Amino acid sequence: xxxxxxxxxxxxxxxxxVFGFDEGELKVMLIQRDLPPFExxxxxxxxxxxxxxxxxxxxxxxLEEETGISKVFLEQLYTVGDLGRDPRERVVSVAYYAxxxxxxxxxxxxxxxxxxxxxxxxxxxxxAFDHDKILALALQRLQGKVRYQPIGFELLPPxxxxxxxxxxxxxxxxxxxxxxxxxxxxxxxxxxxxxxxxEQDVAHRAARLYRFxxxxxxxxxxxxxNFEL
Amino acid sequence: xxxxxxxxxxxxxxxxxVFGFDEGELKVMLIQRDLPPFExxxxxxxxxxxxxxxxxxxxxxxLEEETGISKVFLEQLYTVGDLGRDPRERVVSVAYYAxxxxxxxxxxxxxxxxxxxxxxxxxxxxxAFDHDKILALALQRLQGKVRYQPIGFELLPPxxxxxxxxxxxxxxxxxxxxxxxxxxxxxxxxxxxxxxxxEQDVAHRAARLYRFxxxxxxxxxxxxxNFEL
DNA sequence: CCAAAAGTGTTTCACGTACACCCATGC
DNA sequence: GCATGGGTGTACGTGAAACACTTTTGG
Numbered sequence: 001x002x003x004x005x006x007x008x009x010x011x012x013x014x015x016x017x018v019f020g021f022d023e024g025e026l027k028v029m030l031i032q033r034d035l036p037p038f039e040x041x042x043x044x045x046x047x048x049x050x051x052x053x054x055x056x057x058x059x060x061x062x063l064e065e066e067t068g069i070s071k072v073f074l075e076q077l078y079t080v081g082d083l084g085r086d087p088r089e090r091v092v093s094v095a096y097y098a099x100x101x102x103x104x105x106x107x108x109x110x111x112x113x114x115x116x117x118x119x120x121x122x123x124x125x126x127x128a129f130d131h132d133k134i135l136a137l138a139l140q141r142l143q144g145k146v147r148y149q150p151i152g153f154e155l156l157p158p159x160x161x162x163x164x165x166x167x168x169x170x171x172x173x174x175x176x177x178x179x180x181x182x183x184x185x186x187x188x189x190x191x192x193x194x195x196x197x198x199e200q201d202v203a204h205r206a207a208r209l210y211r212f213x214x215x216x217x218x219x220x221x222x223x224x225x226n227f228e229l
Numbered sequence: 230x231x232x233x234x235x236x237x238x239x240x241x242x243x244x245x246x247v248f249g250f251d252e253g254e255l256k257v258m259l260i261q262r263d264l265p266p267f268e269x270x271x272x273x274x275x276x277x278x279x280x281x282x283x284x285x286x287x288x289x290x291x292l293e294e295e296t297g298i299s300k301v302f303l304e305q306l307y308t309v310g311d312l313g314r315d316p317r318e319r320v321v322s323v324a325y326y327a328x329x330x331x332x333x334x335x336x337x338x339x340x341x342x343x344x345x346x347x348x349x350x351x352x353x354x355x356x357a358f359d360h361d362k363i364l365a366l367a368l369q370r371l372q373g374k375v376r377y378q379p380i381g382f383e384l385l386p387p388x389x390x391x392x393x394x395x396x397x398x399x400x401x402x403x404x405x406x407x408x409x410x411x412x413x414x415x416x417x418x419x420x421x422x423x424x425x426x427x428e429q430d431v432a433h434r435a436a437r438l439y440r441f442x443x444x445x446x447x448x449x450x451x452x453x454x455n456f457e458l
Numbered sequence: 459c460c461a462a463a464a465g466t467g468t469t470t471c472a473c474g475t476a477c478a479c480c481c482a483t484g485c
Numbered sequence: 486g487c488a489t490g491g492g493t494g495t496a497c498g499t500g501a502a503a504c505a506c507t508t509t510t511g512g
Contacts, residue, residue: 008280051237055310081284205509434482
């Protein structure tokens, strides 16, 4: 079976930059290519968009197929369409970025026949295609967005300590915060629910656990509230 | 001549939301369709991406062809790919938004065989395809971006008065500003060059003209400066 | 008892905000 | 001379930033 058109059409793909946060480091999931071009090179998970699925669906499907990741925060990032970005033919790719609760879901880093692994964002090797550029864009977007939208919580387990939250922000934004000021500010928004639980199995005083109040955030947002770190 | 592929491919188009600012109002350029589907309806300028041109090039080319507009601020907005957004077949469209110095370049609102016209953003009729949604996205992006990047100047002539600038911000953000505070803030950034010229042909005291210092902005940006209204 | 991180208030300073009057020009 | 918008300074309050010590727990 084949499909014929009057004019040449670019191929259309999706690529996903999947971020996780673990051990005080921001990580990206990469896949080792088992086919040319760029065989053996690391690349972003992604693949062709089917003609009967939306772009979002395609991104989620590829993510699931290639990394086993599902039900995560996923947002469109940018569409790249430079000539020659794929040596075989013209390929336009809609890039997405995803945020996963690494420490919670325990994602299997290897699935399928492929080799998938987490890399610290500062230890990423040279990637296939123009995926370096896409990754850089995603990082930029994450840094910009984390300040004024409560997406940082997508990278933490549902229950977290204020220190974990602070470290997350410090890592993503590459910037230190004062502990007291950070707590004051984040708590003053009234978006965190203080739980009756504390950390377990730590070799020091256990910290209180909190939960992000998504419901409250949606309410406040309607009334003109703006999250801002 | 025709082109054949193993799998079905979506068609790929670009659409442009072109903003202008005139008479204290934010305007969008629309084109009246002369072919089905949506014949006679107003739509965003746009068209198919050729297989040998980048997405940015395609957007600029379509803009030039359909509206005569060239050399403007142009930025990718979002890629829409819902099923059924075009009744004929699957079409994925990369949306762009452009900012033009309306009062300066004097763009011809009608070119080609087509009917092109400026609409106040609050007087836009129901558009073809999902162009309403794209326009709404573009407005949102403009409102968000104008606050923390000096793109407002793209909508003004090269020489402008502080009142013009203030009115632009008030229009885009749908919010009033205090005259003294606005001037204090904008001038304190040191990004405006005070010219030795004043307005001409006004029926009241003529205002001083200013120019945006792009050079200085690029310098400051490198050193970590952030524009913020 | 030592190490490691949790938790907690106050002072200072900068910046945002509110606010009213005189000036220049064209008609 | 009057209508229209141009141009200017100060006082006040809020919120960001700086800063150090005590507490709890496990080993």
